[in-house]
Amino acid sequence: MKIPSKVYTFLIFLFLYAPIIVMIVFSFNSSNSTGLLAGFSFKWYSVLVGEKDIMQALYNTLILAISSALISTVIGTAAAVGIDKWKKNWLRSSVMGVTNIPMMNPEIVTGISMMLLFVFMGKLIGKEEILGFETILIAHVTFNLPYVILSVLPKLRQTDSFLAEAAQDLGCTPIKAFFKAVLPAISSGIVTGMIMAFTLSLDDFIISNFTTGPDFQTLPLAIFAMTKKRVKPDMYALSTFIFVSILVLLILTNVAQARGEVKKNKIAKGDA
């Protein structure tokens, strides 16, 4: 790399990481200022553990992310398997068009449109306070689905369409053929979709803001409520903690993937 390129790369990454560095540094600040450094301490991390609301929100967020990722993976994978076999006609293109809506629409519009649906339904069944866990779960599954479908479809296209037929010729029932032959071939796409769904759900604020009620708060919503007032460094501590967890998760999945590839290569070589 030439020197101007190096300087430019450095500046861009400095820009991208400046607020994150600030946050990590101030999470260890011993005073409660988010502007002036006083000294090093773990104080805000211990404060954090004592905050019941935050811990409850963290728990809610994880439950929501796991369940919405699982549901959207099952529905989305089934949808991809079905759609993949459809002929290219108006039905297929309109279904794919609808699938793109949650990705192309501004998040705020997706959020309020679902809120309107829920509120209307709530009025219809005479339940005013309908917004809560069920509604936010539906919303999260909805915005996760396109990502699952779009990560599974390419994998299906890559797999041999005769794979299932071959398995059936060898005596599998259609269902067994799917689980034994097709599913292993598309598993990497399913896993990618599921991880994506999980992280999207974990981090979503805008759509959650409109589709849940006061009884079910997620972490981003708790953070939003906190930033309305003056922020104490405990929120920085929380974010640093989340940032480090995600970093570790990413590194672990990367290592696991790399190991898997090495194993695959070894097996392939052994076969040859």
Place this chain on the structure above:
Amino acid sequence: MKKKLSIGNKVVASPYLLWSILFIIAPMFFVVYYSFTTSSGAFTMDNITELGKFTDTFLRSIWFGVLATIICLILAYPIAYIITQTSANSQRTMVALVMLPMWMNFLIRTYSWMAILQDTGIINTFFRKIGIGTVHMINTPGAVILGMVYNFLPFMILPLYSVMSKLDKSVIEAAQDLGGNRLTIMQKIIIPLSMPGIASGLTMVFVPSVSTFYISQKLGGGSFDLIGDVIEGEFQQLYNYNLGASISLVLMILILLCMVFLNKFTSNEEGMVI
């Protein structure tokens, strides 16, 4: 056997079809329905005629969104190109580094910018130490646009990188052989061929910028409200769902028009290349 399979294909996709009708299409219908009714459900055009008073906000949102998108493009293009010029290993690392900040809650990242930009913040403390004095940065249009650029820059870098990394090197070599200098190659080969990446980057930055509501509240201090702030206010504070719905409807149509325009623009460009 074949027939059974095709029925099976309809059946496995049916939960999704049902889901998308209920939770993607029906909500869109409700946006339209609420836009044209009063809170008691009677037909009205008032929500639409009342939109006039938000003209300034709409124009400001579009203007800020356009500026943020252009700045993102200018910043992202060189870095995406630089990344493609490095080794495969460092390409992977750098792409991961571009994506990593996105895994961090965007509220916190935006809030952290407040700590950097405010009058008692890090930059101004530094400025005062070296004798420049306080430069007022927070609660300005510049701060709002900076927040947008910061939050959505990866959405521009990633599609540009993915298009540029797939560019056929031999095309560039051929241009060099034919006597093209660096500028001509950039103009005639790299930029036209990266058009699809530019188009998707532009939409991926413009759509969230124009509809954002948190960034403008925090970094603009409430004096530069954008259309997202108005929608959020109608739903969460004023509880005027009907007016909120009509603003959202207009926002949705606006973005749709922008995308149609952008698609046209890029396909024309491709036509020009041929």
